[in-house]
Each structure stands twice: as C-alpha cells, then as structure tokens.
Amino acid sequence: MISPRSKQLLQRLVTARGPCGEEDEVAEVCRTWLAERGIPHYDDSAGNIIATLAGAGPADEAIRIFVHLDEISFMIKRILADGTVKLTALGSFSPAFLGQLPVEILADESIVPGVLSLGSWHTGEETHDVWHAKHGNYELNQYEVITGMDGEALVARGVRPGSRVVIAGQHRALWDMGSLIAGFALDNRAPITATLEACDQLLQGDGPAVPVYIVFTREEELGFGTAGFAAGTLPGILSLAVDVAPVSPDEYGNQVDAYPSIGYRDDYAVYSKDVADLLVDHALRLDMLPGIGIFENYSSDASAVKRLGKSAKAALVGIPMENTHGYEIIHAGAIENTARLLASFLREPSRHS
Numbered sequence: 001m002i003s004p005r006s007k008q009l010l011q012r013l014v015t016a017r018g019p020c021g022e023e024d025e026v027a028e029v030c031r032t033w034l035a036e037r038g039i040p041h042y043d044d045s046a047g048n049i050i051a052t053l054a055g056a057g058p059a060d061e062a063i064r065i066f067v068h069l070d071e072i073s074f075m076i077k078r079i080l081a082d083g084t085v086k087l088t089a090l091g092s093f094s095p096a097f098l099g100q101l102p103v104e105i106l107a108d109e110s111i112v113p114g115v116l117s118l119g120s121w122h123t124g125e126e127t128h129d130v131w132h133a134k135h136g137n138y139e140l141n142q143y144e145v146i147t148g149m150d151g152e153a154l155v156a157r158g159v160r161p162g163s164r165v166v167i168a169g170q171h172r173a174l175w176d177m178g179s180l181i182a183g184f185a186l187d188n189r190a191p192i193t194a195t196l197e198a199c200d201q202l203l204q205g206d207g208p209a210v211p212v213y214i215v216f217t218r219e220e221e222l223g224f225g226t227a228g229f230a231a232g233t234l235p236g237i238l239s240l241a242v243d244v245a246p247v248s249p250d251e252y253g254n255q256v257d258a259y260p261s262i263g264y265r266d267d268y269a270v271y272s273k274d275v276a277d278l279l280v281d282h283a284l285r286l287d288m289l290p291g292i293g294i295f296e297n298y299s300s301d302a303s304a305v306k307r308l309g310k311s312a313k314a315a316l317v318g319i320p321m322e323n324t325h326g327y328e329i330i331h332a333g334a335i336e337n338t339a340r341l342l343a344s345f346l347r348e349p350s351r352h353s
Contacts, residue, residue, distance in 0.1 A: 002181065002332045006193055007174070009033070010181075010335070013189035015172050019073030019164035020090040020219045022106060023047075026069045026189070030216050033196055037203060046229040049216035053202060053346075057210035062236035063349060064213045064311070065342070066227050066301035067192045068220030068243070071185040072325050074165035076105070076145075079154055085114065085145035087165060091221030092297070095143055097326030102168035103145060108158025113168065114145040179332050180256065186328040188220070190319050190335055191242040197339035198346070208346040211236075220301050224308070227301035231310035238275060238349075239311040241302035242342065244328075245293050245318025254291035256322045258333030259283065260341055261291030263316025268303035272313040279317060282344045288337055293318055317341060 002010070009029075016025035027049055034041045034051050041051040049069075055062075072091040079085055085105075098116065105112040145165065147154060167184045175182040195214060202208055213234050219225030231239055245261035247254055254261055262279045263271045283290040293316060306314035319338055322329040 001179075002335055006197055006335050009196065010189060010193045011174050013192055014174060014183055014185050015169065017104070017106065017166045018069050018071045018185065019075075019106065019166050020070045020221055020225075022164045023069035023218050027216060030069070030192065030196070037199070039199065044230060044233065046226040047218050048226050048230045050230065050234070051199075051214040051216070053199065053208050053212040053214070055208040055210040055212060059211055059235045060237070062211040062213060062234065063208075063346065064215055064231060064234055064236050064239045065195060066215050066217055066230075066239060066241045066305075067195050068188045068217045068225065068227075068301055069192070070219055070221050070225070071166070071187070072221055074103075076159065076161050076163045076165060078161055079151045079159065081151045083147060083150040083154060085147065085154070085159075087143055087145065090164070091325065093325055097323070101171060103165050104168045105145070105147070105159050106164045106166070110157065112147060112154070112157055112159055114147040114165070117144045117146045180329055181332050182327060182329045184327060186330055187244045187321060187324060190321075190330055191244060191338070192216070194319065194335045194338035195242045195342065197335065198342035201339060201343040202346060206347050209349060212346055217301055220304075223299060224304050225301065227305050228308045228310050231305040231308075237312040238272070238315060239302045239305050239313070240275075240315040240317065241300035242338070243300045243316060243318050244321040244324060245291060246295060246298060246324050247320050247322045251296070252291070252294065254293075254320055256320050256329055256331050258331045258337050259288045259290050259320070260334065260338040261293040261318040261320055263293040263295070263300070263303075263318060266293075266295040266298045266300065266303050266316070268299040269306040269314055271303065271315055275313055275315040278349070279315065279341065279345055282348075283341055286337075286340055286344060288341065290341075291320060
C-alpha cells in the first residue's frame with residue numbers, strides 16, 4: 001500500500017497546478033524535494049528540470065528517466081463581449097470525462113474562478129448544443145466557462161486568449177478508497193512520486209550502476225513536448241519514461257493492480273525489446289507480475305524522443321490507471337512497486353547496452 005510519506009508527496013503534486021506550458025507549481029514541488037536530499041539539479045533552456053544521480057559507469061552509458069510535469073488542461077481560445085469564454089484542449093480529452101466542474105483561470109496576476117458549463121438539462125432541440133450533449137454527442141466547442149464577468153472585466157483581470165484553465169483546487173484532494181486512490185492529474189503525478197521514491201531507495205542503498213539523469217519535462221500531453229530537447233543534449237542511449245499505463249482487460253489484458261506495466265509498443269514507437277524483457281525480469285525477481293503494454297492511442301516521452309531520432313533505445317514503465325485523462329484511479333500499492341522496480345533496474349541495467 002502507499003506509505004504516508006508517498007501519499008503526502010502525491011497530494012502536494014496533485015494540488016500544484018500544471019497546465020501544458022505553465023507547469024511551474026509542479027516543478028517547484030520537485031525542486032524542493034530534490035534540494036532537501038541534496039540531489040544536484042538544474043533547469044535547461046527548454047524548462048526541463050534535470051536531476052543527476054552519480055553512477056560508476058561511463059557517461060555514454062547514462063540512462064535518461066523521463067517524467068512529465070503537465071496535466072490535461074485547457075487554453076482560452078477566445079473571449080466574447082458578454083463574457084463567454086471558449087476553450088481549446090491541451091491534451092487528448094473528451095468533455096464526457098469531466099462534465100461540469102469548477103475551474104481556475106490562470107490570469108496574469110491572479111486566479112479567476114469559473115465553472116465549466118454545457119448548459120441546462122431542461123431544454124429542448126432549440127438549444128442545439130445542449131440537446132446534442134444530452135444525447136452523448138460531446139464536443140469541446142460546446143463547453144463554455146462561466147465567470148460572472150463580461151469580456152471587458154475579464155480582460156481587466158488579466159484573462160486573455162492563451163490563458164490556461166485547470167480543474168479547481170477544491171477538486172484536487174485525493175479520494176482514498178482503501179486499496180484504490182482516485183483523483184485528477186494522477187497522470188503524471190503518481191509516476192513522479194514513484195520516480196522520486198526510487199531516488200530515495202537508491203540514495204539509501206546501493207546507488208545506480210551508471211549515471212542517471214532524471215528529466216522532468218513539460219508539454220508531454222501535446223505529444224511532442226520538451227523531452228526531445230533534453231534527449232538531444234544529454235549523454236546516454238536509453239530513454240525510459242515513467243508514466244501511466246491505460247487499463248483495458250479486453251484489449252490489453254491488464255487491470256488496476258499494484259504491479260507496473262512494461263511497454264512494448266505504442267503509437268509512436270516500438271520500445272526496445274531487450275530493455276523491456278530485462279524490466280520484466282526485474283519485476284519477476286521482485287515477486288511482481290507486470291502488465292505487458294502494447295498500447296493504442298498512447299505515447300510517452302520515451303517513444304517520442306525515439307521517434308524524433310534523439311534516443312537509440314526507449315523503454316516505458318507505467319502505473320496501471322483507469323479513467324485516464326479523466327477522474328483517474330490507481331492501486332494504492334502501484335507507486336511503491338513502481339519505485340522498487342525502477343531502483344532495481346537502475347542498480348543492474350547491464351543488458352541495456
């Protein structure tokens with residue numbers, strides 16, 4: 001099960017706002033955690049945080065671990081004179097996954113509260129958008145944000161096209177269901193928590209066998225974020241993403257359980273089989289039965305950088321997750337087991353080269 005320390009860290013990460021391209025609150029939580037443990041880190045020109053763990057092996061055998069800071073979010077597309085706020089999505093998303101919820105607009109100098117609206121249920125065919133939404137035909141352009149202000153007042157508050165919109169803080173508390181944990185933005189805050197816990201395990205015991213760069217990336221939910229820049233500037237041949245793994249018993253044969261999934265392919269790339277096989281071996285030696293990830297409608301920082309030609313090898317360790325890109329659910333033991341697997345692999349990645 002999740003430890004009190006990991007749960008506290010996960011809650012801090014989930015509470016922090018991290019829309020694509022404006023992930024500074026989440027980044028600051030990570031920087032604070034790294035600084036408290038004396039782990040060297042710096043920001044590169046793309047805004048990635050690069051943390052380093054020393055290893056005995058040569059620099060050209062370094063492993064890059066990628067975890068993304070951003071979350072599914074919105075950007076304001078236009079503001080009408082009457083105060084109607086229209087949105088575009090930042091990341092793959094269906095309005096059916098969220099419904100109507102309080103949101104926060106990240107204005108220039110403040111947070112402006114609002115509510116995602118699809119309109120009133122008690123309407124007929126003349127209310128065209130709502131009628132279609134009630135019959136399951138959800139589209140993002142049916143959403144509006146109600147703020148109680150007109151367009152002039154919103155602009156005066158620093159709200160403009162390009163402003164980010166995120167789920168409001170009052171809905172960012174973790175929902176504890178015993179063996180399960182649910183919440184918004186667990187993608188990718190749960191994998192970040194697991195990666196930081198793996199760092200703790202390496203610091204307290206045998207360190208990594210080779211140099212490790214932990215790259216906290218931005219804009220991954222857009223498909224190709226800042227990971228490519230980091231991969232092009234850091235040494236090493238293997239890029240390993242720690243992310244979430246979608247669950248589908250019928251399609252993928254997996255479920256929300258305590259064991260991480262190992263990626264073998266997704267929409268962007270085939271993951272390096274020798275590394276994936278070794279990760280499976282490590283999991284089995286730790287008495288875990290990992291899922292095997294052959295995913296559709298999915299990509300990761302690692303498959304993106306391989307597709308871009310910035311990495312010779314790619315790997316994926318994913319926390320099984322239900323309701324991806326909505327109100328997400330993971331097993332309470334998945335973070336700890338993912339951390340154990342990562343630490344084990346980084347101590348003995350001998351077959352990755």
